Amino acid sequence: MFVKSFPTVNADPGVTRQVLADSPDLMVVAFRFGHEGAQGKLHNHPHVQSTYVESGRFRFTIADADFEVGPGDSFVIPSEAIHGCLCLEPGTLIDTFTPRRDDFL
Template identity: 75%
Template sequence: MPALQTFPAVTADPGVIRQVLSDSPQLMVVAFDFEAGAQGKLHNHPHIQSTYVESGRFVFSLAGEEFEVGPGDSFVIPSGAVHGCRCLEGGRLVDGFTPRRDDFL
């Protein structure tokens, strides 16, 4: 078994803590802890992103469409799609990125 690596938790946006959970050049898993009312600003990136809602409630904007998600929901964000979220009820999102988000290291 490879040695486990621990990554620091950092403030990503006001009320949002980001922590890389695991990574390789081809894949990265990242947890985002949100306080109620916090926002993940609209942005895009070349990575394909898979988001899993571990807890809380969120309104996501994806390519101009809005939808609400809660615990157990998951979805994929295509490469280059403009997206962001607003946290309705504090919780955690777990995102997978391919390839790795080097800007998070």
């Protein structure tokens, strides 16, 4: 078993990102939102993404749909779907990407 440590980096104002694990086919990343109002800006990418809400509350936009999520909720974001979120209560999202996000390394 090979364990790597990855640095925590600033992703957006009030948001940090830390890769937790990666392989060419899969990547797990923690996004920590430090305050209400912090945002994961609208964006898209070719990766399929699964998001698990470890803590906090968030309002997500995926394509034309808006919904709120809290601890224990999870969902999948399709490849190329425009998406983003607004932090309603500080917390952490655990995102999994396939294939891995090389731009995060």
